[in-house]
Amino acid sequence: MQYKITLTDTSKKKVYVNPGVREGIYLYPGEIKKLRLEDGSELEQDEFERIRLEYALPRAKHRAIAILAKRDKTEQELREKLLQSLTDTQSLEEAISYMKACGYVDDTQYARDYLYFKKGRKSFLQIKMELQKKGIPAEVLETVFEEEGSQQMEDILEQVRKYMRKFPELDFPARQKVYAHFARKGYARDLIREAIDKIEELEE
Known part of the structure; x- marks a missing residue:
């Protein structure tokens, strides 16, 4: 032709x-x-x-x-x-x-690395949404987050500590504001409560 x-x-x-x-x-x-x-x-x-x-x-x-x-x-x-x-x-x-x-583009490894570096600053929900916007396939995200398991206390503890400094006294209304702030970010309820309790315990 x-x-x-x-x-x-x-x-x-x-x-x-x-x-x-x-x-x-x-x-x-x-x-x-x-x-x-x-x-x-x-x-x-x-x-x-x-x-x-x-x-x-x-x-x-x-x-x-x-x-x-x-x-x-x-x-x-x-x-x-x-x-x-x-x-x-x-x-x-x-x-x-x-x-x-050649291994120069690897969505699975990219997602693993992104999760590793971001989990101390963002919730798994936020990270997953960001990776979706970057075009990571759903099946890759499922595999990567299953490998990682649930988000841990150390991933949120320092963030909660910094946010709590906004309040001179952590009374019930202040505690609710802290809880709501991190719940909106997608953190698990139990994890937020545990982090607040842990910080109060350490600062007594």
């Missing part, structure tokens, strides 16, 4: 190589010249794919590595970031698959 190539200049110093019957790729003018591509010329399907694999796919991989070098990303976050500069979704998805195969 032959593709009739349309070359379109862009504002990003790249040329969009459009085969018409499938998604196109971006090449730099120097690459266009090297490959002797001309607007309206015909190109065999196999040759177009060879060009994509030689130029577009490595570029997508390099872009993905550059993004991940700055900060770990979930699969969804990496895809969204790549889409800001790439429209060749086939190369984009192949680049993401490559990152996953």
